[in-house]
Amino acid sequence: MRGIISIVLGLFLALPVTAFGAKMGTFKYSDFKKPNNCGMCHRDIYKQWKKTLMSKSYTHAWDQVEYFKLALPHSKKLEKVSGVKAGCIACHSPLAFLSGDIPPKPADKDTRANEGVSCEVCHNITGTSEKVPFNFSFDIEPGNVKRGPRKDAVSPFHKTAYSEFHKSAEICATCHDEQSPYGAWVKATYREWKEGPYAKEGKVCQDCHMPKAPGKSASGGKERKDIAQHIFEGSHSIAQLTGAVDVSLSGLEKTVSPGSALKFQAKLFNGKVGHSIPSGSTEERMLWLEVWATDANGKKYPIPVTPKGFKGEEYTIADSSAMTYQAIGEIMEIKGFKGLKRDGDVPDGARIFRHPFFDPKGRMTICQWYTKDNSLVDYRIKPRETKVEDYKWSVPTDLPKGKLTITANLYYSQIPSSVGKFFKLPESEYKPLLVDSAEMAIEVK
Numbered sequence: 057m058r059g060i061i062s063i064v065l066g067l068f069l070a071l072p073v074t075a076f077g078a079k080m081g082t083f084k085y086s087d088f089k090k091p092n093n094c095g096m097c098h099r100d101i102y103k104q105w106k107k108t109l110m111s112k113s114y115t116h117a118w119d120q121v122e123y124f125k126l127a128l129p130h131s132k133k134l135e136k137v138s139g140v141k142a143g144c145i146a147c148h149s150p151l152a153f154l155s156g157d158i159p160p161k162p163a164d165k166d167t168r169a170n171e172g173v174s175c176e177v178c179h180n181i182t183g184t185s186e187k188v189p190f191n192f193s194f195d196i197e198p199g200n201v202k203r204g205p206r207k208d209a210v211s212p213f214h215k216t217a218y219s220e221f222h223k224s225a226e227i228c229a230t231c232h233d234e235q236s237p238y239g240a241w242v243k244a245t246y247r248e249w250k251e252g253p254y255a256k257e258g259k260v261c262q263d264c265h266m267p268k269a270p271g272k273s274a275s276g277g278k279e280r281k282d283i284a285q286h287i288f289e290g291s292h293s294i295a296q297l298t299g300a301v302d303v304s305l306s307g308l309e310k311t312v313s314p315g316s317a318l319k320f321q322a323k324l325f326n327g328k329v330g331h332s333i334p335s336g337s338t339e340e341r342m343l344w345l346e347v348w349a350t351d352a353n354g355k356k357y358p359i360p361v362t363p364k365g366f367k368g369e370e371y372t373i374a375d376s377s378a379m380t381y382q383a384i385g386e387i388m389e390i391k392g393f394k395g396l397k398r399d400g401d402v403p404d405g406a407r408i409f410r411h412p413f414f415d416p417k418g419r420m421t422i423c424q425w426y427t428k429d430n431s432l433v434d435y436r437i438k439p440r441e442t443k444v445e446d447y448k449w450s451v452p453t454d455l456p457k458g459k460l461t462i463t464a465n466l467y468y469s470q471i472p473s474s475v476g477k478f479f480k481l482p483e484s485e486y487k488p489l490l491v492d493s494a495e496m497a498i499e500v501k
């Protein structure tokens with residue numbers, strides 16, 4: 057009997073998925089409590105959550121711009137992407153979606169849409185409708201029962217229920233993996249993790265993003281040694297990003313003479329990230345390596361990466377003449393819009409670790425919902441992978457004698473600076489963040 061049910065289920069799951077767990081307009085805002093209610097007892101957790109992007113998933117400047125200036129107008133123009141009007145909100149403001157408040161009012165109107173991914177969203181989730189979750193496929197049941205990781209939790213305010221799902225990576229996958237209307241995987245953090253070494257070792261998302269610390273999770277609660285911290289630090293946290301990838305230089309001779317060729321390698325080891333870096337919103341994330349020599353007089357010489365010759369490599373080497381993101385101009389109806397600089401202000405010749413997405417017209421895009429294909433090239437660093445980059449520099453004949461320093465700096469940015477400046481976002485949204493750096497000194501003879 058069980059076997060038959062699984063086969064039937066298997067067939068059902070193999071079909072194209074249209075029915076998701078979370079359904080629009082099935083509840084009311086008033087079915088869910090406000091986060092500050094929970095914060096009365098769960099003070100530390102509330103304070104932690106308030107600082108995270110999860111609490112700003114609707115109000116955060118770039119999210120407002122992308123939804124109201126691009127996705128929402130696009131959903132009205134192009135039938136194929138009409139679903140994103142509600143779809144974006146299902147993950148970024150689940151209560152608005154579940155309450156049928158679509159489109160929600162902009163953040164400055166201060167409605168309950170602003171609560172974002174709140175306590176009530178995660179702790180009323182009961183499971184998922186999918187075998188391998190994605191696209192807001194969480195099942196949710198608002199009410200007095202709060203689901204969590206403890207079998208012995210007792211609260212005077214609400215009922216509690218033990219939930220295995222809350223200890224699994226699959227709860228995160230319901231929102232962290234996403235397929236575009238064209239069927240391209242435009243977010244795949246869970247799938248990247250699943251294929252990598254951490255899943256095999258049983259290390260889940262919560263182990264890195266909700267580290268445990270001693271204390272009480274609530275006033276009146278039990279003293280415990282392993283309370284789940286709700287800090288959800290990702291690439292917006294400089295602490296989480298610093299040292300996430302190790303950079304080292306190798307193959308350098310101790311001395312070099314003017315007019316010769318200097319050859320060496322830069323090695324990048326992803327030792328801390330449980331999935332590829334960058335991950336998540338990969339349409340706009342860039343990790344890049346700048347390499348240069350500094351002579352005895354302090355003069356700097358940028359050294360471009362040596363191409364390897366793989367398919368799509370041109371998208372992974374910074375080129376200040378490359379223009380793209382034309383879809384922005386089409387959606388916003390800007391006459392004569394030629395696009396924006398593909399790589400922002402990344403200096404020419406720097407290697408970029410990224411996963412470019414392409415729209416139906418074959419242009420690289422930051423509109424993840426308008427992504428038809430992203431199979432050309434994925435040059436990111438997988439968990440525990442080492443990437444080796446080759447450098448070759450023709451040493452100038454007039455290089456002064458003395459010390460020559462080779463430096464390699466690895467930077468990360470959330471959004472190409474060209475896009476950030478175009479939308480007048482705060483500079484903090486796109487400025488380069490230093491991940492790691494390596495330096496070696498040799499002598500010019």
Ligand code: HEC
Pocket residue numbers: 089093094095096097098175176179202203204205206207208209210211212213214216217218219272273274275276277278279280
């Ligand atoms: C009057 C105080 C109080 C309020 C208000 C309160 N809780 Fe609790 N909650 C507790 C206590 C006490 C515990 C038990 C803690 C323990 O056992 O360590 C608890 C436990 C929990 C757990 C853990 C359940 C488990 O099985 O592991 C979750 C999840 C939770 N609360 C969510 C919420 C949410 C969401 C809200 C807001 C809607 C909320 N709480 C409001 C006091 C409160």
Ligand code: HEC
Pocket residue numbers: 091094095098101102103105110173174175176177178179204205206222223227262263266273274282283284286
């Ligand atoms: C993105 C989903 C998410 C959000 C948002 C969220 N939680 Fe949690 N919470 C979890 C998960 C997952 C766990 C279990 C983590 C683990 O055990 O590794 C958890 C654990 C807890 C626990 C039990 C802690 C322990 O270790 O005993 C409490 C209490 C709790 N959450 C309350 C809250 C409150 C209050 C808020 C809002 C201020 C909130 N949560 C927001 C996902 C979430």
Ligand code: HEC
Pocket residue numbers: 109110112113114116119147148150173177178227228229230231232261262265266288289290291292293336
């Ligand atoms: C209901 C949907 C939902 C669930 C469930 C969810 N997330 Fe998120 N998460 C989001 C959204 C939306 C954002 C992006 C906020 C933004 O930038 O607008 C986000 C942001 C994050 C970030 C911040 C990334 C950064 O760029 O700094 C981390 C880390 C994260 N989530 C981890 C988790 C983990 C771990 C879980 C599972 C325990 C989880 N999330 C469950 C929707 C969700």
Ligand code: HEC
Pocket residue numbers: 225228229232245246247249254259260261262263264265289290291292296297300328329330331332333334335336337341
């Ligand atoms: C071994 C630890 C580890 C595990 C396991 C892990 N992460 Fe991360 N994660 C990190 C680190 C470190 C960063 C910061 C560097 C970066 O942005 O990639 C990060 C970044 C992120 C980001 C921000 C990505 C970006 O570039 O904006 C998200 C979202 C995220 N993690 C979600 C998840 C989810 C969901 C899971 C489980 C499927 C998970 N993580 C598992 C360590 C981990």
Ligand code: HEC
Pocket residue numbers: 118119122123127140143144145146147148190191192230231232233234290335336337338425470471
């Ligand atoms: C399946 C859930 C899901 C859907 C659907 C979704 N998002 Fe997201 N979104 C996320 C998660 C999770 C992140 C965080 C990933 C990361 O940190 O890299 C995110 C990140 C973002 C960011 C980047 C924030 C930053 O800090 O750089 C923007 C902007 C954004 N989403 C807008 C949208 C828009 C507009 C739509 C609709 C076209 C949409 N999202 C649809 C889950 C979703």
